[in-house]
Amino acid sequence: MKNEIQTLLGRPRRYNNIDGSCDMMFGVMVLGYTLLGYLEAVLPENSVWRRGFGGMLLFLAVLVPMFGLMYWIPKVIKKRVTWPRTGYVVLHTDGAFPSGPARKSLWAIMGVTAVIAAGLAVLVGLDRGHDWISLMWMGNVVVFVAGYGYWTWFLERGRLWRWVVLLLMVLGVLAIGLISPGNFVGMRWVMLLFVGLAWLGSGVASLCLYIRHNHLPAPEAE
């Protein structure tokens, strides 16, 4: 009885990502951070875009569109696709962004990232000879793949194809790392790009499946 009620209570939570909008949001986030990290890594040490006002402009030029897309993609999908098909729902965390399970996953990812960053900050302080920043981005690859795994387990564990995507994500990251032997960390940008695109693609696949299985109801639905 308790389990059945808990399953029912969890339905609105799962409904949040029924159209893949949360996956797309996370995919955009990964791609945004990847672009920012890549630009910072490839720009020359004395570039105006790495210091002061220029650095801040570059930061904003990537993060503002990223957060804009993270906000607008779910909003547009819900309004134009999901609500007319299977109904409108506002979870209890109304007004906060992101809401419901997306927020929990985001906090989990941010928490793990913060722990990795703090650990690396300590290591950088102890030993300046190593390229800890590159290792930090490698840590991000792990965090994002783990984030997709957590998200799948948390909300969509019944969907086999998502576990296949997770497996492909892991194998893809390993394969990319092995393309240039001995330079696993050097391929971090390609790995992050792959993870971001896979996450985004997973959201698009969810949206396509959702549209395919849920048609617009007749106008006199109520």
Add this chain to the structure above:
Amino acid sequence: MNDQLRAISELDRVIHEPGRLMIFVLLGAVKECDFLYLLHETEMNKGNLSSHLSRLEEAGYVEIEKTYRGKVPQTILRLTRAGRGAFDRYLKGLKAAF
């Protein structure tokens, strides 16, 4: 009458009906939703769902708001404070009974 039997006899019959219990559980998990969402999730027919919602509205457990989304009529539903209290009491009663 022992305590367990008393707890069963004191369960709120408005909530206890399976269809309405399903509505309560779904509404309890959200801030608000529309009729279409409940129709989709409960898989009831429109008449059945409407009659259950009317019963819950009469009991003061559910608030029903008729509005429009663009030009399309929309019925927004949410549990009232009394509804949430009644649901909490119902769940406690159920635990006490079993």
